Each structure stands twice: as structure tokens, then as C-alpha cells.
Amino acid sequence: xxxxxxxxxxxxxxxxxxxxxxxxxxxxxxxxxxxxxxxxxxxxxxxxxxxxxxxxxxxxxxxxxxxxxxxxxxxxxxxxxxxxxxxxxxxxxxxxxxxxxxxxxxxxxxxxxxxxxxxxxxxxxxxxxxxxxxxxxxxxxxxxxxxxxxxxxxxxxxxxxxxxxxxxxxxxxxxxxxxxxxxxxxxxxxxxxxxxxxxxxxxxxxxxxxxxxxxxxxxxxxxxxxxxxxxxxxxxxxxxxxxxxxxxxxxxxxxxxxxxxxxxxxxxxxxxxxxxxxxxxxxxxxxxxxxxxxxxxxxxxxxxxxxxxxxxxxxxxxxxxxxxxxxxxxxxxxxxxxxxxxxxxxxxxxxxxxxxxxxxxxxxxxxxxxxxxxxxxxxxxxxxxxxxxxxxxxxxxxxxxxxxxxxxxxxxx
Numbered sequence: 001x002x003x004x005x006x007x008x009x010x011x012x013x014x015x016x017x018x019x020x021x022x023x024x025x026x027x028x029x030x031x032x033x034x035x036x037x038x039x040x041x042x043x044x045x046x047x048x049x050x051x052x053x054x055x056x057x058x059x060x061x062x063x064x065x066x067x068x069x070x071x072x073x074x075x076x077x078x079x080x081x082x083x084x085x086x087x088x089x090x091x092x093x094x095x096x097x098x099x100x101x102x103x104x105x106x107x108x109x110x111x112x113x114x115x116x117x118x119x120x121x122x123x124x125x126x127x128x129x130x131x132x133x134x135x136x137x138x139x140x141x142x143x144x145x146x147x148x149x150x151x152x153x154x155x156x157x158x159x160x161x162x163x164x165x166x167x168x169x170x171x172x173x174x175x176x177x178x179x180x181x182x183x184x185x186x187x188x189x190x191x192x193x194x195x196x197x198x199x200x201x202x203x204x205x206x207x208x209x210x211x212x213x214x215x216x217x218x219x220x221x222x223x224x225x226x227x228x229x230x231x232x233x234x235x236x237x238x239x240x241x242x243x244x245x246x247x248x249x250x251x252x253x254x255x256x257x258x259x260x261x262x263x264x265x266x267x268x269x270x271x272x273x274x275x276x277x278x279x280x281x282x283x284x285x286x287x288x289x290x291x292x293x294x295x296x297x298x299x300x301x302x303x304x305x306x307x308x309x310x311x312x313x314x315x316x317x318x319x320x321x322x323x324x325x326x327x328x329x330x331x332x333x334x335x336x337x338x339x340x341x342x343x344x345x346x347x348x349x350x351x352x353x354x355x356x357x358x359x360x361x362x363x364x365x366x367x368x369x370x371x372x373x374x375x376x377x378x379x380x381x382x383x384x385x386x387x388x389x390x391x392x393x394x395x396x397x398x399x400x401x402x403x404x405x406x407x408x409x410x411x412x413x
Contacts (some may be wrong), residue, residue: 013370026392065187066093067194070113072130073105073145074122077412078170082117082145085183092187101130108138112195118164120146120155128158141193145170157269160235165377167192196232196377219249221289221310223408224303225343226334227254228327228357232348232377234258234266236396240347240378241292242274243401248408252292253281253301253312253334260296260316267294297326302333310337324353331357340365343407346385347396355385362389367407371396 005160063314069092074080079097086092098104101118102125108116116134120127131142144159144167156167166189229236233256244252256263264280271278274292279285281295287303287310295301295314313333327346331354334342344361346354350372358368370386372393373379386393394400 019394066091067115067191068093068095068111068113069190070094070096070104070108070111070116071100072097072101072116072122072127073119074099075119078119082170085186086190088146089187091191101125101127101133104130105133105137108134108140115190116140116142117145117190118142119170120144120159126154128155128162131159131162131164139163141165141196143168143190143193153265154269157234157238157266161238165196165235169226173254192377219247219289221249221251221287222249223341223343224287224334224338225252225345225404226327226331226357226361227252227345227347228331228349228354228381229254229347230257230297230327230349230351230353230378230381235377236347236371237266238273239279239397240400241270241276244274244276244292245401245405246276246290248405249289250404250408251287251289251310252276253287253330253384254292255295255297255299255301255304255330255344257297257326259298263294263296270294273402281312281314281413283312285312287311292312295330297324299326301326301330303330303337305337314398325356327354328357328360332360335360335364335366338364338366342366343369343404344373345369345400345404346382347371349381350378351380352384354381355388358385358389358391369394369400369403369407371400 014225059085066315069086071079071082071094075081076099079099083097086094095113096107098107100122104118105114105125118127118130122130122368127144127146131144134140142159142164144156144164147170159167168186168189227237227240233254237254237256241252256266258266267278267280270292277288277291279293281289281293281299281301285293287293293312298317298319300315304311304313331342331344334344335357342361342364343366344354344358346358346368358370368385368389368391370391370393371382372395373383373386375396376382382393385391394403
């Protein structure tokens with residue numbers, strides 16, 4: 001892996017094999033500036049292949065007008081690299097640059113960019129503070145763009161909670177064979193953020209988190225909700241799970257398109273910000289009401305009903321297996337096991353995973369809740385499902401949580 005110092009531009013060669021799963025700190029060979037980088041999060045194949053699929057998804061078409069982008073980064077070198085990258089695509093136009101968040105807040109109301117790329121670590125005003133002000137004062141699609149924002153990082157989860165629509169790592173592994181695909185991915189994700197527009201933006205207020213969750217699971221689990229999401233799922237879940245009330249007689253199972261360590265990190269973060277308990281799904285665990293269980297799409301997740309006792313069945317997929325239809329598998333299993341007591345929820349996503357699963361739940365007499373495609377970072381899955389089954393759609397966050405509560409309390413099912 002080749003890392004260029006943001007301060008002096010010097011080249012630093014690192015072996016990715018020696019990097020840990022989290023942050024790696026080292027000194028620049030030239031200026032001795034302390035640098036940090038996180039290990040590429042997906043490795044080869046698997047979910048990395050999925051990430052490369054996320055090019056310009058959604059049904060919204062680009063207009064003839066270029067997408068205006070503002071770059072916020074304290075490194076002159078990185079701003080230059082990012083600007084040159086965007087200049088290779090005639091659908092993107094850089095309209096402004098800022099070296100810190102305070103300057104960005106001055107320019108955004110004047111320039112009105114379609115998308116802002118925002119670094120995390122900056123002097124004067126850092127990225128997380130900046131995004132809070134942007135969402136409150138001048139809501140604009142923001143893509144967090146840093147060596148620190150990768151799947152599983154605290155900075156990523158915080159930025160999404162504060163209103164970012166996507167997160168990307170800066171181009172850091174500048175090997176020739178990787179450079180083109182890396183730039184294509186970054187450009188496509190910025191375009192997706194522009195397509196999603198302000199409908200996806202929301203500053204998520206802190207939920208009134210229960211200090212004591214000992215009473216979780218005291219009610220009988222009468223319903224189970226399978227939640228499907230892929231591209232954009234982190235943000236959608238951050239908007240939904242903290243709004244669900246713990247008193248509901250229901251459990252929630254969600255499959256994330258992320259590797260197991262990142263699901264672990266997200267479960268821990270989401271639990272700290274939610275009134276219901278959020279746990280990592282474990283094979284054999286009983287399903288308890290007031291609890292959300294998270295699994296990886298690289299695991300096969302089903303539900304077992306043994307003498308009225310519901311439990312999670314989880315098996316890691318074999319090496320080389322792709323995520324495939326993880327959401328379909330979960331939803332179909334849930335429908336087979338619970339029939340009318342099964343419900344399916346589809347959030348932001350790319351591709352068809354979840355479409356057949358929702359069909360299975362509806363066929364079994366269950367209920368479906370679909371996120372409004374206009375509020376999805378990628379609306380492939382939700383738009384396709386709503387059209388195929390002629391379903392109404394629901395706004396994310398509080399509105400969807402209310403729809404879940406209404407369904408749980410409906411005694412006609």
C-alpha cells in the first residue's frame with residue numbers, strides 16, 4: 001500500500017499485511033508528521049465485489065447540468081488530487097474548496113453545491129462538527145471522505161448519525177492497477193449522493209436511551225421483523241432502530257452487507273444509541289422482544305421454531321461465497337416459520353436481494369414495510385419491490401417506527 005503524506009506529499013510504503021483491523025499509526029518518512037490509515041475494509045472478492053457494483057444506482061437520471069461539488073480538506077495536496085479526479089468526469093464540476101469546516105460553512109450558502117465531500121480531521125473546525133452545522137443551517141448531501149471513515153469506524157457511524165449520506169476512504173493505495181477502479185468507485189458514489197438529494201438528509205437527534213435494559217424480552221415475542229438493506233443500510237438503520245419503542249412485543253433481525261467485525265462494531269454503536277437492545281446475532285440465540293439482532297450478509301441466517309421457542313440459526317458461508325440473497329433467505333425462512341406473524345422491512349439497497357423475500361412474506365400472510373425510494377441512497381431494491389407488489393411506501397425514521405408500532409398493536413393479525 002502506498003500512502004502519500006497530506007502535509008509534505010512524500011511517499012510512504014506500507015505492507016497491508018502488517019496492518020491491523022483498525023487504525024494504523026505511523027510517522028511520515030520525510031516530515032515525521034504522525035499519519036493514520038485504516039486497513040482496506042473488505043479484502044478481495046466477497047463484499048468488495050458488491051461495493052464495486054454500487055456505480056450510479058437508482059432510477060433518477062442525471063440532468064444536463066453538471067453536479068456541483070465542494071471539496072473540504074485541510075490538505076492542499078489532497079484537494080488537488082480529488083479535484084483532478086473529479087475533472088475526468090464531465091458530469092462533475094468542482095465549484096469550491098475549503099481548508100476547514102468554518103470556511104466551508106461560509107461558502108456553502110453562497111455556492112449551493114449539490115454535494116460536499118468532507119474530511120474528518122481538520123484544524124479550526126473538524127468534519128463532525130461541520131456536518132452538524134451543515135444539516136441544521138443549510139442541508140446538503142455530504143460524503144465523508146477521510147482515511148478514518150471506513151466500515152466499522154466510530155467516525156463513520158457518527159457522521160451518518162449527524163446526517164452524512166455516504167462515507168468513503170480517501171484514495172490512498174495508489175498502485176497503478178488499483179487507481180482506475182478506485183477513482184471510478186469514488187466518482188460513482190458522489191453521483192449517487194447527488195441523486196439521493198436532500199430527501200436522504202436528516203440530523204438524527206439522540207434517542208432517549210434506556211439506561212437499564214434488563215426488562216428487555218419480558219414480553220412474549222409475538223412478531224418478528226426481518227430488515228433487508230445493502231448500499232446505504234447503515235444510515236437507514238441509524239434512522240430507524242433508535243426510534244423503536246422497547247415495549248413492543250416484537251424482535252428485529254437485520255442482515256448487513258458488511259463483514260463480521262464491522263457488524264460487531266455497528267451493533268455495539270447502535271445499542272448505545274437505541275432504546276431497544278441491539279445485539280450481534282449468534283447461532284442458537286433465542287429471539288427476545290425489544291431486541292434487534294444484526295448479522296452479516298456473509299452468514300446464512302434463518303429462524304427456527306421449536307415447541308414455540310424461536311431461535312436464530314446462523315452459519316458462516318464458505319470462503320469465496322458472495323453475499324448472494326442473504327435477505328431473501330432470512331425473509332423466506334421467517335415466513336415459513338411464522339406465517340402471518342412475520343414481517344419484512346426493506347431499506348436502501350442495490351440489486352434484487354429482498355424482493356423475493358418480501359414476496360414470500362406477503363404470500364405467507366405477513367406484512368411488508370418499504371422505505372420511500374425517494375429517501376434512499378440507492379432506490380433499486382425498494383422501487384422494484386414497491387412496483388412489483390403494488391405496495392405503499394413509508395418515510396424513514398420516526399414515521400417507519402410508528403408504522404411498525406401500529407402493525408404490532410393491530411389485533412386483527
